[in-house]
Amino acid sequence: MRTAYLDTLYDLASRDKRVYALISDNGAIVYDKYRKDLPSQYLNLGISEANMLGMAAGMASCGKIPFAYTIGAFLAYRAYEFIRNDICLQNQNVKIVGTGAGEIYSALGPTHHSTEDLGGLRALPNLTILCPASPMEAGKATRAAYEFEGPVYLRLGTNREAELYDADYTYEIGKGITLRHGHDVTVIGSGGILHDILRIADELNENGISARVINIHTIKPIDKDIIIRAARETGRIATVEDHNIIGGIGSAVAEVLAEAGLGVTFKRFGLHGFSKGYGTYEQVKEMNGIGITYIADEIKNWFS
Amino acid sequence: MNAKEDIVKICKDLRKDIFIQAYHAGSGHMGAAFSVADIIGVLYFDGVLKYDAQNPGWEERDRFILSKGHACYALYAALAKAGYFSCEELQHVGQVGSNFGGHPKIHEIPGVEASTGALGHGLSFGIGIAYANKVDNRQSHTYVVLGDGECQEGSIWEGALSAPTLELDNLTVVIDHNKLQAMDNLEKIVRMKPLREKWRAFGWNVVEIDGHNYGEIKEALLTRCGNRPTLVVANTIKGKGVSFMENVPLWHYRMPNEQELPVLMEELGMTQQDLELGGTGKE
Numbered sequence: 137m138r139t140a141y142l143d144t145l146y147d148l149a150s151r152d153k154r155v156y157a158l159i160s161d162n163g164a165i166v167y168d169k170y171r172k173d174l175p176s177q178y179l180n181l182g183i184s185e186a187n188m189l190g191m192a193a194g195m196a197s198c199g200k201i202p203f204a205y206t207i208g209a210f211l212a213y214r215a216y217e218f219i220r221n222d223i224c225l226q227n228q229n230v231k232i233v234g235t236g237a238g239e240i241y242s243a244l245g246p247t248h249h250s251t252e253d254l255g256g257l258r259a260l261p262n263l264t265i266l267c268p269a270s271p272m273e274a275g276k277a278t279r280a281a282y283e284f285e286g287p288v289y290l291r292l293g294t295n296r297e298a299e300l301y302d303a304d305y306t307y308e309i310g311k312g313i314t315l316r317h318g319h320d321v322t323v324i325g326s327g328g329i330l331h332d333i334l335r336i337a338d339e340l341n342e343n344g345i346s347a348r349v350i351n352i353h354t355i356k357p358i359d360k361d362i363i364i365r366a367a368r369e370t371g372r373i374a375t376v377e378d379h380n381i382i383g384g385i386g387s388a389v390a391e392v393l394a395e396a397g398l399g400v401t402f403k404r405f406g407l408h409g410f411s412k413g414y415g416t417y418e419q420v421k422e423m424n425g426i427g428i429t430y431i432a433d434e435i436k437n438w439f440s
Numbered sequence: 441m442n443a444k445e446d447i448v449k450i451c452k453d454l455r456k457d458i459f460i461q462a463y464h465a466g467s468g469h470m471g472a473a474f475s476v477a478d479i480i481g482v483l484y485f486d487g488v489l490k491y492d493a494q495n496p497g498w499e500e501r502d503r504f505i506l507s508k509g510h511a512c513y514a515l516y517a518a519l520a521k522a523g524y525f526s527c528e529e530l531q532h533v534g535q536v537g538s539n540f541g542g543h544p545k546i547h548e549i550p551g552v553e554a555s556t557g558a559l560g561h562g563l564s565f566g567i568g569i570a571y572a573n574k575v576d577n578r579q580s581h582t583y584v585v586l587g588d589g590e591c592q593e594g595s596i597w598e599g600a601l602s603a604p605t606l607e608l609d610n611l612t613v614v615i616d617h618n619k620l621q622a623m624d625n626l627e628k629i630v631r632m633k634p635l636r637e638k639w640r641a642f643g644w645n646v647v648e649i650d651g652h653n654y655g656e657i658k659e660a661l662l663t664r665c666g667n668r669p670t671l672v673v674a675n676t677i678k679g680k681g682v683s684f685m686e687n688v689p690l691w692h693y694r695m696p697n698e699q700e701l702p703v704l705m706e707e708l709g710m711t712q713q714d715l716e717l718g719g720t721g722k723e
Contacts, residue, residue: 176575182602182605186595187602189564190563190595190599191565191599193564194569194571197554197569198573221555225555226554
């Protein structure tokens with residue numbers, strides 16, 4: 137995802153002088169191409185997230201389109217008030233780009249995990265939140281963020297995600313995508329964890345449970361229609377996220393279901409506290425209640 | 441009147457207009473507004489800031505960010521006098537139906553360049569503007585006014601490191617150094633001294649002035665120094681212009697009582713009729 141983001145941004149910046157890549161001393165190596173070809177549109181502001189985002193807002197007030205990039209946890213927590221007051225309150229055209237969604241930096245521990253970012257940011261007025269799931273989708277989301285006039289939080293993973301799509305497809309902010317059809321249960325997620333969700337669906341299908349999978353690549357504004365339709369047609373909804381169960385996609389889906397008056401079987405799979413343990417990303421997910429086998433077994437229990 | 445008398449009268453008017461807002465709103469940070477009134481007066485009315493009140497979005501304009509947004513009555517008074525909007529607006533500040541609140545908001549008030557209020561934001565925002573103008577080779581200068589208490593915010597020092605690194609010679613930051621903050625004397629709460637030396641060590645061109653001396657303010661605001669941004673330590677008096685408010689922390693956020701009101705009005709040179717008017721009028 138990260139390479140797709142950088143390649144797309146490079147393309148946008150090459151064509152549009154208003155586009156700036158701001159970084160807070162993170163991912164310096166991957167910006168080599170910018171330093172070489174577009175030095176005037178690249179700025180490493182050092183380890184100062186608040187200053188970077190405040191500055192980005194000031195630049196946007198002069199017509200620039202800054203993409204401010206570093207680890208999502210540092211942006212969402214350290215610089216929250218700058219996102220709120222300088223970018224969202226003033227509706228400045230800044231793109232806030234957080235890498236390392238969820239527990240991807242598994243062995244680095246909870247200080248580097250973005251597991252409450254959506255909870256905080258989802259409440260901010262004027263902010264659109266995009267969580268792409270694959271390299272192709274990250275490229276499309278980056279382009280959509282550029283074309284969208286207003287603040288965007290782009291929640292990226294890392295560089296290890298496989299491609300999710302076989303062919304090109306239409307990406308539209310606010311429109312969820314049905315990745316797999318099914319009629320017994322719907323599993324909803326966004327971002328890189330959709331790869332796990334597809335495996336959960338495989339496991340369910342092998343056990344005679346027809347599982348629908350929906351990619352909510354836009355957390356805000358959320359696609360209510362696709363959720364309500366899935367609830368009515370499958371009667372059971374599970375959300376899976378590499379994020380705390382409070383405030384993320386599970387909460388967002390629950391809000392839609394509750395306000396639509398849909399009393400379906402429903403469970404949020406996600407973190408219940410700070411992330412625990414170290415290891416590979418797969419191992420850390422297992423330790424924190426979002427492993428594939430655990431979730432598949434829990435959903436199977438709905439049918440026993 | 442010569443130019444010197446002009447600015448004296450204008451800054452006197454600004455103080456009256458600050459009180460008119462507080463009087464009608466029933467509250468406000470008057471001490472801070474009186475402290476910064478002369479700096480803002482010189483900025484707008486003594487040939488420093490380049491602006492066009494009829495065209496607030498003019499791209500070549502200079503920008504002014506009041507980072508200590510709680511002093512906004514001074515900014516509103518100056519913007520009204522400059523003709524950005526009707527002086528009558530000043531009577532409605534903080535009331536239902538008005539766009540003018542206790543902290544300034546961009547987009548809603550012509551001439552306001554940033555929404556401020558939470559401290560520690562205006563410097564980085566101003567750095568972003570100055571950087572954008574620099575890369576575009578625009579002959580536009582950015583001015584930011586910080587409070588001295590505001591310099592206790594860590595983000596100020598991120599900006600203090602950033603602006604000289606980016607060689608922002610088109611940025612001037614003024615610290616309204618009245619030595620008081622909400623609760624007490626600044627130095628008693630956090631040891632801020634020596635301010636001048638701190639900013640100089642960070643790479644700024646630093647000048648120190650009397651923040652109520654019009655000549656010194658103007659000279660400092662027009663100072664430029666190589667490729668460095670300029671930092672002006674403006675020594676001011678919180679509550680300047682009203683004897684019982686000056687240097688008294690209590691007046692950070694307080695309204696005069698019945699006994700204090702006539703004293704305040706006399707010292708500001710106001711009549712009851714002035715209070716009922718929308719302000720001293722456009723310059």
